Amino acid sequence: MNQHQHPYDRLGGRRLCARRSPNDPYIMCRAPDASFAAMSLTDVFASVNALSDALAENADLFNLNGELVWLNQGKLTPVNMNTIHHIVPQHIATKELVNKGTRENPAWTVEYVPFIPDQRLVRDLFGTERREGSLLARVTKAWPDPTTPAAEPRRQQKIFTPPA
Numbered sequence: 001m002n003q004h005q006h007p008y009d010r011l012g013g014r015r016l017c018a019r020r021s022p023n024d025p026y027i028m029c030r031a032p033d034a035s036f037a038a039m040s041l042t043d044v045f046a047s048v049n050a051l052s053d054a055l056a057e058n059a060d061l062f063n064l065n066g067e068l069v070w071l072n073q074g075k076l077t078p079v080n081m082n083t084i085h086h087i088v089p090q091h092i093a094t095k096e097l098v099n100k101g102t103r104e105n106p107a108w109t110v111e112y113v114p115f116i117p118d119q120r121l122v123r124d125l126f127g128t129e130r131r132e133g134s135l136l137a138r139v140t141k142a143w144p145d146p147t148t149p150a151a152e153p154r155r156q157q158k159i160f161t162p163p164a
Contacts, residue, residue, distance in 0.1 A: 002131065016050055016093075017092070017095050018058040019058060019091075026093055026095070044126055045131065045133050047128060048132070049131075051099060054092055055138075056135060056140075061087070062140050063139050064142045065144060068126075084125060085122070088117055089115060089159065093112040094112070095112055096112075100109045131164070145149075
């Protein structure tokens with residue numbers, strides 16, 4: 001069965017699955033927002049937004065002083081276009097139906113194939129606009145270590161006290 005693939009669908013019609021660690025099972029990521037489908041428009045950023053959301057929710061990525069960092073084995077590693085290729089396949093996969101038997105005697109199973117993003121998806125992950133797939137805009141903001149001299153003071157919420 002050949003489905004028409006839209007040129008903007010860089011996932012090839014596949015849905016992303018994610019896991020927190022290599023020992024965890026994969027779970028299906030939520031589908032991209034369908035608001036554009038209702039207007040018969042194509043969201044050119046749907047693929048990168050789905051990938052960016054899945055990474056932000058499942059990988060230990062943080063925004064530390066405006067820099068994207070990855071918590072890997074107790075150390076913070078700056079994330080760039082090279083390190084993202086190590087992070088994505090560890091957490092993101094596609095669910096595929098595979099026949100382990102023969103044509104006459106099929107034995108169907110589900111396999112999770114690590115997802116390898118293309119260069120354009122990777123580039124879009126490092127954009128600045130959230131609506132265009134920015135990963136930095138989606139990850140948790142981390143506060144610097146307060147014992148570090150260069151650390152900025154943490155913002156405190158002001159509490160309103162009525163005049164006496």
